[in-house]
Amino acid sequence: MALPKYKTSRANTHSRRANWKTSAAQTVVCPNCGEPALPHMACPNCGQFRGRVYRDAIKPAFSK
Numbered sequence: 001m002a003l004p005k006y007k008t009s010r011a012n013t014h015s016r017r018a019n020w021k022t023s024a025a026q027t028v029v030c031p032n033c034g035e036p037a038l039p040h041m042a043c044p045n046c047g048q049f050r051g052r053v054y055r056d057a058i059k060p061a062f063s064k
Contacts, residue, residue: 027036035045042048047055 025038028039029035030037030043030046030048032048033043033046035043037043037045040049042054047053
């Protein structure tokens with residue numbers, strides 16, 4: 001394996017790492033409830049994706 005001949009300066013290291021930025025996840029509007037959801041995923045609010053329900057609505061645990 002090759003080894004570096006000289007130490008990489010902080011400026012070079014920081015300028016190289018400056019391009020490693022995170023970006024916010026893209027969201028789409030759920031056609032059923034209108035809440036934002038991740039694309040190609042079931043809606044976290046209503047649980048629907050492409051007209052199918054993939055999970056039931058969350059019921060409160062303290063209901064009788």
